[in-house]
Amino acid sequence: MKKLKAIFHVNETENWKKTLINVTNFVNDVGEGNAEVEILANGAAVLFYTGEEEDRYEQMKRLAGRGVQFLACRNALKMHSLGEESLYPFVRTVPAGITEIVRRQGEGFAYIKP
Amino acid sequence: MKKLKAIFHVNETENWKKTLINVTNFVNDVGEGNAEVEILANGAAVLFYTGEEEDRYEQMKRLAGRGVQFLACRNALKMHSLGEESLYPFVRTVPAGITEIVRRQGEGFAYIKP
Amino acid sequence: MKKLKAIFHVNETENWKKTLINVTNFVNDVGEGNAEVEILANGAAVLFYTGEEEDRYEQMKRLAGRGVQFLACRNALKMHSLGEESLYPFVRTVPAGITEIVRRQGEGFAYIKP
Numbered sequence: 001m002k003k004l005k006a007i008f009h010v011n012e013t014e015n016w017k018k019t020l021i022n023v024t025n026f027v028n029d030v031g032e033g034n035a036e037v038e039i040l041a042n043g044a045a046v047l048f049y050t051g052e053e054e055d056r057y058e059q060m061k062r063l064a065g066r067g068v069q070f071l072a073c074r075n076a077l078k079m080h081s082l083g084e085e086s087l088y089p090f091v092r093t094v095p096a097g098i099t100e101i102v103r104r105q106g107e108g109f110a111y112i113k114p
Numbered sequence: 115m116k117k118l119k120a121i122f123h124v125n126e127t128e129n130w131k132k133t134l135i136n137v138t139n140f141v142n143d144v145g146e147g148n149a150e151v152e153i154l155a156n157g158a159a160v161l162f163y164t165g166e167e168e169d170r171y172e173q174m175k176r177l178a179g180r181g182v183q184f185l186a187c188r189n190a191l192k193m194h195s196l197g198e199e200s201l202y203p204f205v206r207t208v209p210a211g212i213t214e215i216v217r218r219q220g221e222g223f224a225y226i227k228p
Numbered sequence: 229m230k231k232l233k234a235i236f237h238v239n240e241t242e243n244w245k246k247t248l249i250n251v252t253n254f255v256n257d258v259g260e261g262n263a264e265v266e267i268l269a270n271g272a273a274v275l276f277y278t279g280e281e282e283d284r285y286e287q288m289k290r291l292a293g294r295g296v297q298f299l300a301c302r303n304a305l306k307m308h309s310l311g312e313e314s315l316y317p318f319v320r321t322v323p324a325g326i327t328e329i330v331r332r333q334g335e336g337f338a339y340i341k342p
Binding site: 009011042043073075095096097098099101102103105106111113 | 232233234246249250251253254256257258336338339340341342
Binding site for chain 2: 237239270271301303324325327331333334339341
C-alpha cells in the first residue's frame with residue numbers, strides 16, 4: 001500500500017487539542033506504518049512546544065514515538081522570543097513554516113487545517 | 115469539461131453557515147453537473163447533522179438534491195454520543211474523517227476550510 | 229528553480245494580520261522571483277480591501293509591488309454591498325472565490341488557510 005501523506009497546520013494554541021485528536025484518529029485508522037504525518041506549527045501555536053503541561057507533552061511524545069514529525073517555524077519562534085533549546089526534544093525547527101507547507105503539498109502531502 | 119472536485123472541511127458548528135454559502139455559490143457558479151462536492155464534518159460540526167433547525171436542514175437537503183455529498187466522521191459521532199440513525203437521511207458516515215480528506219486530496223480534490 | 233505556487237484563503241477580517249505576516253515571510257524566504265502567490269478574500273474578509281487603515285493598506289501595497297495578487301470574491305462584495313470601485317487599486321475581482329481556489333489547486337497551487 002502506498003503511504004498516505006498529510007501535513008497538519010496549527011497556528012493558534014486553541015487548535016492544538018483538535019489537531020492531536022485528528023492526528024491520533026488518522027494514525028489509528030490507517031496504521032502508523034501506512035502514514036507519513038507532519039504537524040507544522042507557526043504563529044502563536046509554537047508556544048505549545050514548550051512548558052510544563054504534562055498531558056499535552058505526553059500526548060505529543062506518544063505521537064512522535066509513532067513517527068509523527070513535529071515542526072516549528074523559526075519566524076514564529078523569533079516573534080515569540082522562544083529559543084530552540086527550550087522546545088520539546090522531538091520538535092524540529094524549519095526556517096519558514098509556510099515554505100514547508102507549500103513544498104510538502106507539491107510532494108503530494110494532503111493539507112489539513114484542524 | 116472536466117469536473118471540478120472539492121472537499122469542504124467543517125469542524126466547528128459556527129463554520130456551517132459560511133460553508134453552506136460557499137458550496138451554494140460554487141455549485142451555482144460552475145453548474146451542478148460540472149462539480150463533484152463533498153462536505154466532511156468532524157469534531158463538534160457533526161452536531162448540525164441532527165436536530166430541528168428547519169432552515170439549515172432545508173438548505174442542506176437542497177444541496178444534497180443537487181449532488182453534494184454530506185459526510186460525518188464516525189469518531190466524532192462517538193465522541194458526541196450521536197447514533198447514525200439520528201442523522202439527517204442524506205448524511206453518510208465514514209470511519210475516519212481525516213482519512214477521507216487525505217484520500218480525496220490524493221484523488222485530485224481541492225481542499226477548502228471555510 | 230521551479231516557482232513555488234500558493235493560494236492563501238482569508239474569510240474573516242481577524243485573519244488578515246496572520247495572512248500578511250505569513251505571505252511576507254514566505255516571499256522573503258523563497259525570493260519574490262521564485263514564488264507565485266495569490267491571496268483570495270471571501271466572506272467578511274473583503275471588508276479589509278477598502279477603508280482608511282493606512283498600515284494595512286501600505287503592507288498590502290508593498291506585497292502587491294512584489295508580485296502578490298490580491299483577489300476579491302464578487303459574491304462576497306455583493307453580500308457586503310461593496311462596489312468594485314471602492315476597493316484598493318491593486319485588488320482584482322473574481323466571479324466566485326471558491327471556484328478560483330479549486331481551479332488553482334488543480335493547477336498545482338498549494339492551499340493555505342492562515
